[in-house]
Amino acid sequence: KTFGQKINLVRNNVTLEAALMEIQKQTGYNFFYSQELLKNAKPFDISVSNSSLKEVLAICFKGQPLTYILNKKTIVVKPADLKNIVQDITITGKVLDHQGLPLEGVSVKLKDANKETVTNQNGDYTISVPDGDAKLVFSFLGFESQEVTVGTQTSININLKTALSALEEVVVIGYGTVKKKDLTGSVSQVKSKEINAMPNANVLQALSGRAAGVQVRQGSGAPGSSSTVRIRGGNSILGSNEPLYVIDGFPVNGSPTQINNTDIESVEVLKDASATAIYGSRGANGVVLITTKKGKAGKTAVSFETSYGTQSLIKKLDLMNAKEYAIFYNEQRTNSNLTPFFSQAEIDGFGEGFDWQDFVFQKAPIRTTALNVNGGNEKTQFSVSGSAFGQNGIVKGSDYDRYSLVTSLNHKISDKFSLSFSSTLSKLSTERKDSGGGNRGNSMISAAVSAPPTLTPFNDDGSYRVLSTAYPFIATDIRNPINFINEQNSKIKANVVLANASINYNITPALQLKIAGGIENRDERTDTYTTTKFFASAGSANIFAGQFTSFLNENTLSYQKEFNKHSLNAVLGFTYQDFLNTGVSAGGTGFLSDNFESYDLGAAANPNVPGSSYIKSVLLSYLGRVNYSYDNKYLATVSLRRDGSSRYSEGSKWGYFPSAALAWRVSNEEFLKGNELISDLKLRTSFGVTGSQAINPYSTLNQLSAGRTIFNDAPYTTFAPGTVLASDLKWETTEQLDFGIDIGLLKNRFLLTADYYIKNTRDLLSNVILPSSLGYTSTIQNVGQIKNTGLELGLESNILKGAFNWDLNANIAFNRNKVIKLSKGDELLRDRVNLVVINDVTSILTEGKPVGTFWGYLEEGYDATGKIIFKDLDGDGTISQNDKTYIGNANPDFIYGLNSTMTFKNFELNLFFQGLQGNDIFNASSITNTLDYGFGLNMTQDVFDNRWTPQNAANAKYPKVSNATAVRVSDRLIEDGSYLRLKNVMLAYNLPKSILKTNWISKLTLYASGQNLFTSTNYSWWDPETNFRIDYHSYPNAKSITFGLRAGF
Amino acid sequence: KDLLEEEPKSLAVEVFYKTPQEVESAVNAIYPPIRTQMAEYVATLECHSDFLYGRGSWENISLYQGFNDTNTGRVVPFWNGFYTAIRNANLVIANSPDGAAYDSYKAEAKFLRAFAYFQLVRNWGAVPLRTELNMEQRDLAKSSVDDIYAFIEKDLLTAEMGLKPVATAAGRPTSGSAKTLLADVYLQMAKYPEAAAKANEVIQSNKYSLIQVTSKANIQDNIFGPTVNNSPEEVFYFKFSRLTNEGNYLLFIVNHPSTGLFGFPGAYAVHGNKTNPIFVNWNANDLRKSLYDNINFGLGANTLVTSKFVDKLATTNRTAGNDNTVYRYADVLLIYAEAAARAENNVSPAALEALNKVKRRAYGYNPAVPSVVDYTAADYATTPFLDLIMKERVYEFAFEGKRWLELKRTGKASELVLANKGKTILPKHLLWPIPLGEIDYNDALDPVTDQNPGY
Structure with missing residues (x-):
């Protein structure tokens, strides 16, 4: 009989005798003991697999009044000598840093036991351990942890290495990487953990509140809707x-919503010109670099995550009930010299009535x-992820569903050559509802x-009620929502591919050539069908199919060299990228059956004119950058990009985008070395020029567009210019x-980053309105100048450490925007609302005011008949356009985010707050339901309670x-x-191993979380977050409760 | 460098207008900017008339106190549409090659340019005169009303010569269309002999006739019906069809869902009232009177909804096939009758016959044969005869956008609006406000003195 070297034993409440018999069976070791002796032993739980005899015996005899002696293949059990039970070994030692200086406050912990001490000011410590198998773990913020097995030692001195801490971490920048401490520009990094802190449909939503100066606005709560980022x-x-x-070096088209958040390793936000100028004509609005997960050499790691959440409406609007509605519209008719519609008996019979919000929302x-x-392994690393989001x-x-498959592969062909490849395949599908906007229901x-x-x-x-003819006073526009719920659907399907490959050639150890090629391709199709059961519909189907393809070629030469105290890092490159958009659309109305939906347009009685389109543009670029540092104290970066774009006029196609930055790591100067308070200090400044491709391709060409007219009863083709006059345009x-400063305090327990910036945009491309008698309504010109100035503060801190650990990160940003110059001082009136009751512009672009300044009338209470009095600013006795003034500002005073993570033992509590302060919203939604009284629309409870009546005039x-x-566009519609x-x-x-009782799971985390559970706001409508500038019946955001699991194998 | 050259798959102004086919498609482009506005334009004019009323947001127009913001905004697309058409016409006139092959296209462009200016000058008064010579000049002062009429006359005289008697397709102007429009312009200019002469040329061409009807359904189907095309009554129509988005929007504006006459629910935004003296005094035997249904949809028991335009097969608000009947032969006859009577200060037999033809047809008689409903010369002096024509015109052309401009032309707007609707017209209501898009961005215009009075 052969015996295993290792023991597997899982038992609860087992007696020592039974356990020893089992061990004997598995190992072949013999035990000697008296039954008498074992009576004093306590039963215990054991769960070991593949464990050594020693480990197993340690568990069996732990806390027993017994001990054992091992002699060859025999184990003798004997009563424990009281002195022997506490036969601990005392270990002393000193902990030093890499320069040999003592470290105070280093945690020295006995592994797998609840025993810990910290070093004193001389770096000394003392700790007792049970035996020579004990392991000590030395850990300290900012340093790499070290683990030491005691063995026969009684004195253990340790030199801790500076950790790959915040400052040592590598940050991705354009066309390269740099250590965070060597950054000269303003770059914010958001890590995988923060991005995946809660279920978010895309990375943009996950960025909200995470980086100073980055404002994420979700225009709609609709699944699959994108966000805008400023x-x-x-x-x-x-x-x-x-x-x-x-994404992984590929400048993608539009928003990167195809990427699943769990596939993201990190996101870097490049903010100042030193960081963005390397992207030249596309850098003016900042650059967001997304890096997907890459394979690591070593043991194959498997991780799995899943979560399930339930969303619901954050708040319901308080509206009139049925009885109030009837009273309200009787009063409306009486006030309009019409006879009341509802009889007293009807009014008395109405109660709460039907709740349409409950009907529409779920x-x-x-x-x-x-x-x-x-x-x-050392030669080849891989990473493969599959994910589903629904x-x-x-x-x-x-709804919105996304399935994605992300692959990355690195392979070292030889010492000279290496290959890397990454690809993202995503399949998206969305069902949309005609949910937002509209007028009068x-x-x-x-x-x-x-x-x-x-x-x-x-x-x-059982048939659908027609609301538009239900009452004589009701709006002809209003639709029963059941029409939209059951009888209209719009499906978008898209397949997105992003594939990147590169060959690297190490010409010399310092000089590397990289040739990269990539393709982004998006095939999408939208099918919309309105059934014959929809109100007044004969069935209507529309299809749009589009393909976007971008091809990228990048050729870069990198050089890296360190000599004496000099460090040089340079990159030189040439890139080509083209963008091709083609589309086709078709549709028809009049269907015999709803079976066809949009899948047999030939069945339409009236086919629509099909359409198709082709738009191509090309960007050619030369780029170069040099990073130089001297003695780790003085850092400089200079970059230049030359971009040529097909979109601009002949002679204005090329633009130069230079930048320069200087940084001084003051903390590496002698006078700050070893400073107790300031552990890191860097001053930065940068200046640069970036561009924006604000115009669409072909904007400088006098194109003719095709149209149709009718002669006889047949269509004839027409060709004429559009309404925008082409003109010569430049960048x-x-x-x-x-100006920036990075400060690390108290051994970098507090890391503070502050930046102040001034951005001036000139040659601003703008629509210039033309006199309409010209036949063109507008043209585009390089007019104007806008200025943004701001201050950003970011803090990363470790407030408490030890068993109870508390990390607190916060950021806040102040931005001020101002229009400096416009064409001929013209005021551009913008953001028209077409609600019939109000059909007017709501904002103005004018010199000296920020973009997003609201423009309208001021109210001054009510006259004796209950009519709104508008302020007659020009005093001419009538209210006209000349009485309009500035009535609000859509820009926030500041934006902020606060993230707190507390961990205690196996628990982690995370709180994440985000907010805006001081921004105005034009509440166009409220016009319909607080002011448009002529059309039988339901109003808010507030209107019912506080409307003007002769009794309630004051x-x-x-x-x-x-x-x-x-009513008019007035200050009443501006809300905070x-x-x-x-x-x-x-x-x-985090489930401890003792509960998991298996070795094949390395980590298992269960969590419960809630999103948007608490909001503090004075905003009256559904949600201030989904409405930047104008709230126009937008799809509201949801709150949700989520349960999830993360496991590693 | 070649990589950055833009090569769109489209045509550019610089390389176009080189062949008759290209020029024809450029001429075609003059139509849509006007055509797509005609329904709202007609409805807006009818709200001004002494016979019809605007509902909801249109009601303000029928109050005659000047335009509120909504209606100030409502006329902006008309202005823009007419001027876009003028631009497209100017592009044809400026760019098409010389030669006989292109003459009729240039004539067609001039006809449409004149038509657009005729609408502009009557509703806004003096306006900037954009021609092929100043079409690229951003800032352009207004031309006087007289100069604009002179320009229209010149364009139409050229168009009359260049256009063929029979068009290549219904919906394109003929020489008859040009003569008719010119006759209407002359009438407006008070050049009565010229107006009578031009209208008479059209009558004498014997190319047009009135369609005989014997029932309400005949009028709905044979004159205004959705499939009527190339009828003998058609002098110049903007054509519509049931093709998606190519239908006449007017049916949506005026119809009420309860009539079932329009395949899509209407907005009944312009309606009549059965207590209006014009309706009260309307002979019940006149088939045209039967085109009004009494429907109380919330505006009172006397509300009238028109059934003049019917398309039960329309599937959306823009798929009614009914044409916009700009100039029907009935108009030629009545222009002639009025112009002749004014020119001669006498009721000639020819003028009387022209009026009688229109009346006979409306009562179900053969328009060409004298009937019991005929007016006789002995009964009417010139002035009562002119009143008679005005009465005939409101019956004949209601919902065709003619009445308000006629009231202004004859100087009877205030009198008849007061008599028939009991409303007093504020002087500012007589001219529409010039759009801010023009006043603010045309630096040759003074925002105060060049805006129409009251705005």
Whole structure:
């Protein structure tokens, strides 16, 4: 019989005798003991697999009044000598840093036991251990932890190495990487853990509140909707103010919503010109670099994550009930010299009525699942992830699903050559509902608020009630939301591929050539179908299919050399990228059956004119950058990019985008070395020029567009210019100056970063309005200048450490935006709302004021008949456009985020707050449901309670209710959009090994979290977060409760 | 460098207008900017009339107190549409090659340019006169009303010569269309002999006739019906079809869902009232009177909704096939009758016959044969005869956008609006406000003195 070297034993409440018999069976060792002796032994739990005899015996005899002697293959059990039980070994020693200086406060911990001490000011410590197998763990913030087995030693001295801490970490920058401590520019890093702190549909939402100066606005709570991101304010009037997104070195088109958050290793936000100028004409709005997970040499690691959440509407609007509705509209008719519609008996019969909000909104699930396998050896490393994200919307019938597969591969071909490849394949599908916008209840969201509570969605026979003819005074536009829920759908399907490959050639150890090629391809198709059961519909189908392809070639030469105290790092490159967009659309109306949906357009009685399009642009670039540092104290970066874009006029196609930065690591100077308080100090300054491709391709060409007209009863083709007159255009450029300081205090327990910047954008491309008699309504010109100035503060801190650990990160940013110059001083009136009752512009672009200044009338209470009095600013006795003035500012005073993580033993509590302060919102949604009294729309409870009546004239908040109530774009519609929101609260529990009782799971975390559970705001409508500038019946955000699991194998 | 050259898959102004086919497609482009505005334009004009009323947001127009913001905004697309059409016409006139092959295209462009200016000058008064010579000049002062009429006359005289008697497709102007428009312009200019002469040329061409009807359904189907094309009554129409988004939007504006006459629920935004004296005094035997249904949809028991335009097969608000009947032969006859009577200060037999043809047809008789409903010369002096024509015109052309401009032309707007609707017209209501997009961005205009009075 052969015996195993290792023991497997899992038993609860086992007697010592039974355990020893089992050990004997497995190992062949013999035990000697008296039954008498074992009576004193306590039963215990044991769970070991593949463990050594010694380990197992240690568990068996732990806390027993017995001990054993091992002699060859025999084990003798004997009573424990009281002195022998505490036969601990006392260990003393000293902990020093890499320079040999003593470290105070280093944690010295006995591994797998609840025993710990810290070093004194001389770095000395004393700790007792049970035996020579004990392991000591030395850990200290900012240093790498070290583990030592005691063995026969009684004195252990340790030199701790500086950890790859915050400052040693590598930060990705454009066309390279740099250690955080060597940064000369302003770069914020957001790590995987923060990005995955809560279920977010995309990385943009996950960035909200995480980096100073980065404002993420979610325009809609609809599943699959993108967010807008502003880094240090907006620079452009005409063009996009979105940053450039670069995934693994590939500058992608638009927002990177195809990437699953669990696949992201880190996100770097480049903010100042020194960091962004290397992206030249695309850097003006900042650059967001996304790095996906890469394989690591070593044991193959598998990680799995899943979560399930339930979302619901954050708040319901308080609306009139059925009885109040009837009273309200009777009063409206009386005030309009019409006979009341509802009889007293009817009014008395109405109660609360029907709740249309409950009808339209639902509780909806959100699910995430991700699996990653990565590993490799010295030659080849790989990482493969698969993930699924599924979100149903809180508006019935809307959803978003994403499946993605991410692969990365690195292979060293020889000492000279290496290959790397990464790819992301994503499949997206969304069902959208016609939910936002609209007027007088003709969109789903608007109808949810506007529909009369006196009516229900269905007639007695089960057919859909037609709201628009239900009452003689009701709006012809209003639609029963059941139409949108059941009879209209819009599906978007997209397959997105991003693939990148590169060959690296080490010409010399210092000089490396990299040739990279990549392709981004997005195929998408939108199918929209309105059934024949939809109100007044004969069936209508539309299809749009589009393909976007971008091809990238980058050729870069990198040089890295250190000699004496000099360190030089340079990159030189040439890149080509093209962008091709093609699309085709078709549709038709009049379907015999709803079976076809949009999948047999040939069945349409009236086919639409099909459309197709082709847009191509090319960007050629030369780039170069030199990083130089002397003695780790003085750092300098100089870069230059020359971009040529096909979009601009002949002679203006090329632009130069230079930058320079200087940094001084003061803490490496002799006078600060060893300073107790200041452990790190760096001063930075940079200046640079970046550009923006604000115009669409072909904007400088006088193109003709095709159209149709009818002769006989047949279509004829027409060709004429559009309404925008082409003109000669050049680059829009932004100059940015930045001053920054990075401070580490108390051995970097507190890391503070502050930046002050001034951004000037000149040659601002803008739509210039032309006299309409010209036949063109506008043209684009390089006019104007905008200035953004701001201050950003970021703090990373470790407030408490030890068994109870508390990390607190906070950021706050102040940005001020101002229009400096516009064409001929023209005031551009913008952001028109078309709500029939108000059909006017809401904001103004004018010199000296920020972009997003609201423009309208001022109110001065009510006259004797309950009409709103508008302030006659020009005093001409009538209210006209000349009485408009500045009534608000959409820009926040500051934006902030606060992230607190507390850990105690196996528990982790995370709180994440995010907020905006001082921004105004133009609440266009409220026009319909607080002021548009002529059309039978439901109103808020506030209107019912505080409307003007002769009895309630003094305290009225709303005018007299009639079918001719006159309203205008006025200050009443401007609301404070400030909010503080608990974006996420999470309690996680890391299951200890003793509970897991298996070796194949290395880590298992269970968590429960809540998103958007608490919001502090004075904003009256659904949600201040989804409404930047204008709230126009937007899809509201949801709150949710999520449960999840993370496991590592 | 070649990599950065833009090569769109489209055409550019610089390389176009080189062949008859290209020029024809450029001429076609003059139509849509006007055509797509015609329904709202007609409805807006009808709200001003002494017979019809605007509901909801249109009601303000029918109050005659000047335009509120909503209606100030409502007329902006009309202005923009007419001027976009003028630009497209100017591009054709400026760029098309010389030669006989192009003459009719240039004539067509001039006809449409004149049509657009005729609308502009009557509703806004003096306006900037954009021609092929100053089409790229950003800032352009207004031209006087007289100069604009002179320009229109010149364009139409050229168009009359260049256009063919029979068009290549229904919906394109003929020489008859040009003569008719010119006759209307002359009438407006009070050049009565010229107006009568031009209208008479159209009558004498014997190319047009009135369609005989015997029932309400005949009028709905045979004159205004959705599939009527190239009818003998068609002098110049903007054509619509049931193709998606190519239909006449007017049906949506005026219809009420309860009539079932329009395949899509209407907005009944312009309506009549059965207590209006024009309706009260309307002979019940006149088939045209039957085109009004009494429907109380919340505005009172006397509300009238028109059934003049019917398309039960329309599937959306822009798929009704009914044409916009800009100039029907009935208009030619009545222009002739009025112009002749004014020119001669006498009721000639020809003028009387022209009026009688229109009336006979409306009562179900053969328009060409004298009938019992005929007016006789002995009964009417010139002035009562002119009143008679005005009465005939409101019956004949209601919902065709003619009445308000006629009230202004004859100087009877205040009198008849007061008599028929009981409303007093504020003087500022007579001209529409010039859009801010023009006043603010055309530096040759003074925002105060060049804006129309009251705005």
